[in-house]
Amino acid sequence: MQSNHGTTVIANARNLLTMAENAQDHIGLVTNGFLGIRGEKIVAVGTEKAVYEALGGPPEQVIDASGMTVLPGFVDAHTHVVFGGTRVAEYAASMTPEGYERFKSSGALKGLEATIRMTREADRENLKAQAKKRILDMLEHGTTTVESKSGYGLDIATELKQLMVNRELDEELPVDIVSTFLGAHGWPPEMTKEDYLHHLLEEMMPRIAATGLAEFCDIWCDEGHFSREESELVLSKGRALGMEPKIHTGAYSYIGGGDLAAEMKMVSTEHLNYTPPKTLKKLAEAGVPGVLLPGTDFSVRHPMPVKGRDLIDAGMTVALGTNCCPGAWITSMQLVMTLICRNHGLTVEEALRAATLGSARAIRRDSDRGSLEVGKLADIQIWDTPHYEDVIYHLGENQVTMVFKRGLMVIDRKKTQE
Numbered sequence: 346m347q348s349n350h351g352t353t354v355i356a357n358a359r360n361l362l363t364m365a366e367n368a369q370d371h372i373g374l375v376t377n378g379f380l381g382i383r384g385e386k387i388v389a390v391g392t393e394k395a396v397y398e399a400l401g402g403p404p405e406q407v408i409d410a411s412g413m414t415v416l417p418g419f420v421d422a423h424t425h426v427v428f429g430g431t432r433v434a435e436y437a438a439s440m441t442p443e444g445y446e447r448f449k450s451s452g453a454l455k456g457l458e459a460t461i462r463m464t465r466e467a468d469r470e471n472l473k474a475q476a477k478k479r480i481l482d483m484l485e486h487g488t489t490t491v492e493s494k495s496g497y498g499l500d501i502a503t504e505l506k507q508l509m510v511n512r513e514l515d516e517e518l519p520v521d522i523v524s525t526f527l528g529a530h531g532w533p534p535e536m537t538k539e540d541y542l543h544h545l546l547e548e549m550m551p552r553i554a555a556t557g558l559a560e561f562c563d564i565w566c567d568e569g570h571f572s573r574e575e576s577e578l579v580l581s582k583g584r585a586l587g588m589e590p591k592i593h594t595g596a597y598s599y600i601g602g603g604d605l606a607a608e609m610k611m612v613s614t615e616h617l618n619y620t621p622p623k624t625l626k627k628l629a630e631a632g633v634p635g636v637l638l639p640g641t642d643f644s645v646r647h648p649m650p651v652k653g654r655d656l657i658d659a660g661m662t663v664a665l666g667t668n669c670c671p672g673a674w675i676t677s678m679q680l681v682m683t684l685i686c687r688n689h690g691l692t693v694e695e696a697l698r699a700a701t702l703g704s705a706r707a708i709r710r711d712s713d714r715g716s717l718e719v720g721k722l723a724d725i726q727i728w729d730t731p732h733y734e735d736v737i738y739h740l741g742e743n744q745v746t747m748v749f750k751r752g753l754m755v756i757d758r759k760k761t762q763e
């Protein structure tokens with residue numbers, strides 16, 4: 346990205362949703378609000394007078410936001426956005442039981458195994474081009490920071506290829522990409538679980554950690570996947586190697602991953618469908634955020650949709666992610682908000698906070714983003730509506746008219762529509 350030393354005022358926003366830390370209304374609503382930007386950062390928020398005083402001179406650019414809604418760029422806290430190919434045939438077949446039976450008996454690869462094959466086969470440029478398209482779509486829908494996991498290679502070369510794509514796209518695109526190593530997404534078809542675990546712990550993890558390409562380490566802890574004990578082994582090793590732990594847990598059963606997350610004070614815990622209320626309480630006390638993925642519950646027609654309300658009632662920090670992956674191809678955090686409110690019991694204000702500050706906390710970026718506060722990055726989206734609730738009401742419509750990343754306007758949909 347080009348560097349930016351300019352000044353901008355976003356003026357007279359009908360609704361300025363600051364997501365300020367102590368906001369009683371969750372969203373820190375300021376009506377007819379102003380916001381000042383210098384370089385990459387926010388230098389003032391509030392009244393016209395306060396903002397112009399802080400800038401100490403006329404800004405280079407004024408954006409008239411009257412009648413509009415201004416809020417932080419979304420943080421997508423959980424994605425598998427770097428993958429090869431498509432599973433559209435499998436997804437379409439899954440609409441009816443008969444269709445899915447036919448698909449399975451056709452002998453075509455399905456699920457994780459199919460994606461491993463296609464991700465291994467894609468060269469780095471091709472894999473990058475596929476992921477880039479999806480990440481630009483995320484940006485178009487207001488997302489300015491994306492967490493992105495490996496885990497579709499389950500061999501050193503492919504895992505490194507995925508993480509390199511994360512790094513290159515982070516450098517090339519006006520979206521920050523935060524990398525997670527998910528070598529324990531499963532085990533590859535050519536190895537037993539035991540052999541793979543040994544390979545992962547002894548060879549892959551030290552190699553990956555040495556590259557510095559992954560900030561976090563993740564695992565899928567569930568029946569039929571990795572046990573609580575195996576998760577502890579892998580994530581402790583990751584932590585010792587400098588990769589802080591995250592965990593997919595309770596998605597399809599509960600075998601203790603949530604309790605382990607609380608005990609290890611992990612960065613975050615994801616899915617949580619089957620996690621018992623007493624464990625949610627424990628996670629809240631340990632300060633571990635819960636990342637909810639309602640797009641997946643929708644796409645897989647989940648038998649036990651996550652009870653989002655229970656996390657809020659337990660006092661947890663709630664975060665949201667698209668979980669963009671071949672099984673749930675979602676790039677819009679706005680759609681995720683629609684789903685979490687209608688299907689999982691959050692209010693629109695709780696969902697807005699989860700998609701911004703909550704998600705920033707779930708990837709340890711809340712010190713510099715997730716809310717519109719002085720000193721934070723000017724990662725901002727503007728919606729062409731005076732009703733912020735439209736985000737969950739206008740189904741499937743993109744509310745975004747402009748996006749700023751680190752103080753620079755990177756999306757201007759008005760212009761492209763003219």
Ligand SMILES: [Zn+2]
Pocket residue numbers: 423424425593668
């Ligand atoms: Zn996931």
